[in-house]
Amino acid sequence: MSDNHALAEEFRQACAAGEHPDAAAFLARAPEDQREGLGRLLREVLADEPPPDPAPATLLMVQAMLRGEPPLLELRTSKGMTRDRVVSDLREELGLEAADEQRVAVYYHELETGQLPLAGIRDRVFEAVAKVMGVARSSLLLQGPEARGTGTPQAVYARAEPGTEVNVDALAALPGGPGAVDDLFTGGPG
Amino acid sequence: MCKEAQTLRRLSGDDSDLDTIVASYWDPVLQWIRSTGKVRGGEADEVRQDVFLRVTREIRAGKRYPLPIGAAIFQITNWTIRGYVAGAAGRREREQPFGEHPGDEPFDVGAEHEVDQVGEDEVVQEMFARLGDREGTLMTMHYLQGLDLAEVADAMGITANNAHQIHHRAKKRIQPWLAEGGT
Numbered sequence: 458m459s460d461n462h463a464l465a466e467e468f469r470q471a472c473a474a475g476e477h478p479d480a481a482a483f484l485a486r487a488p489e490d491q492r493e494g495l496g497r498l499l500r501e502v503l504a505d506e507p508p509p510d511p512a513p514a515t516l517l518m519v520q521a522m523l524r525g526e527p528p529l530l531e532l533r534t535s536k537g538m539t540r541d542r543v544v545s546d547l548r549e550e551l552g553l554e555a556a557d558e559q560r561v562a563v564y565y566h567e568l569e570t571g572q573l574p575l576a577g578i579r580d581r582v583f584e585a586v587a588k589v590m591g592v593a594r595s596s597l598l599l600q601g602p603e604a605r606g607t608g609t610p611q612a613v614y615a616r617a618e619p620g621t622e623v624n625v626d627a628l629a630a631l632p633g634g635p636g637a638v639d640d641l642f643t644g645g646p647g
Numbered sequence: 648m649c650k651e652a653q654t655l656r657r658l659s660g661d662d663s664d665l666d667t668i669v670a671s672y673w674d675p676v677l678q679w680i681r682s683t684g685k686v687r688g689g690e691a692d693e694v695r696q697d698v699f700l701r702v703t704r705e706i707r708a709g710k711r712y713p714l715p716i717g718a719a720i721f722q723i724t725n726w727t728i729r730g731y732v733a734g735a736a737g738r739r740e741r742e743q744p745f746g747e748h749p750g751d752e753p754f755d756v757g758a759e760h761e762v763d764q765v766g767e768d769e770v771v772q773e774m775f776a777r778l779g780d781r782e783g784t785l786m787t788m789h790y791l792q793g794l795d796l797a798e799v800a801d802a803m804g805i806t807a808n809n810a811h812q813i814h815h816r817a818k819k820r821i822q823p824w825l826a827e828g829g830t
Contacts, residue, residue: 477674480682492684499682503675504721511670519670523703575696578689595674601693645688 461491465498472506477593514591518598528598529569532590540565543589550585557638564642571600577643665706669699672720679724685732698727709798774824782817785810 464483471478480499487495511519517535518528533543544562553561567573568586578599587594676698680691702720712719775786781803788799800810 478678480678481684481687484682484684496682496684500679500721503679503682504718506675508671508675508717511667511673515673516666516670519673520666523666523669575689575693578692580688583689583692593674595677598673599692601696 461487461495461498464495465502468499469502469506472502472509475509477595479595512592512596515596515598522598522600527570528600529586529590532592532598533569536590538590540569546589547585550588551581551641553638557636560638564638568599568642572602573642575599575601577645579641579644582641665703668706668716668720669703672717673699675717676720676724679721680728683728685728690731694724694727694731697731698724701727709795774821777824778817778820782813782820785813786817786821789814 464486468478468480468483480496483499484492484495514532514535518532521528521531533540540562544558544565547565548555548558548561551561564573568578583597583599584594586599587597590597673695677691677695680686680694686694698720701723714722775783777783778786784803785796785799788802789796796810796814797807800807803810805813
């Protein structure tokens with residue numbers, strides 16, 4: 458069995474065991490000139506394997522999304538977590554200073570209400586949010602601005618208090634200039 | 648009957664079915680995207696979002712895919728990745744009329760079934776194209792995209808009565824072609 462086939466078989470077994478294997482991590486384990494071939498094998502596995510039964514948290518987030526409500530907010534409230542606690546845990550998980558908490562709070566609000574473009578968010582943030590929320594990273598349902606069309610667009614803001622929509626003014630009003638926090642939430646993929 | 652076929656059969660635009668489909672494929676679609684190595688990090692999440700925006704919109708509009716739902720979702724994922732990589736992501740796709748997405752190809756039905764339905768679809772598409780703009784568009788939306796005539800009328804900006812008349816006229820024109828073997 459070639460290395461690629463061995464990796465694909467490992468991927469298949471991890472899928473079957475419900476371990477949410479990361480295809481990108483598997484690609485990274487192959488020599489660069491063999492990644493395209495491995496990618497094809499991984500997609501064959503995904504096409505062949507029946508989809509896993511969705512985790513309750515994923516179903517909850519999908520249902521919120523299809524109703525036009527923010528999935529991350531739905532998940533947080535279902536777990537009885539306050540936004541302050543999530544922000545605090547997220548800051549710690551990202552290895553940021555206590556002084557960064559307000560800035561993290563601003564971005565988290567944008568993230569939770571679907572106002573932050575997903576392509577700008579660093580991998581570390583996805584992983585940290587998933588960990589704080591207790592779900593697999595790949596199961597996390599974050600919405601960017603474009604996704605509000607899945608349900609009733611206005612509903613996304615329905616639960617936000619008037620005047621709490623975040624914009625650049627909110628960030629500008631905070632002490633200190635743009636830095637690590639801004640890079641994590643808007644710096645691009647990777 | 649396999650689970651997918653059962654789900655497909657049950658598909659009725661009912662959101663409880665849609666919930667299950669989207670949630671079941673939420674994770675596999677992300678892995679599919681990441682396995683291509685073409686988009687990274689949050690970009691992959693953005694592509695996934697675009698895939699499911701399209702799938703939910705189409706299923707809610709009554710679209711029936713000509714292959715199992717999972718295979719359809721993965722093919723739509725490929726098209727979305729291609730569009731995203733080419734810089735034609737979401738924004739442009741969402742501006743297209745129903746069923747017209749840049750970069751789309753016919754569903755590769757032959758990949759899932761022994762019968763080469765792709766070839767059959769192509770023959771039908773050619774026949775509808777010969778009908779001309781209005782009749783061809785209506786027949787394509789009705790028979791190949793699965794919309795009922797009221798939805799087609801809405802999409803074409805005509806009355807339902809007018810849609811029925813065009814449908815009737817198109818069927819009469821097609822009948823002799825079918826009798827001649829589609830030529």
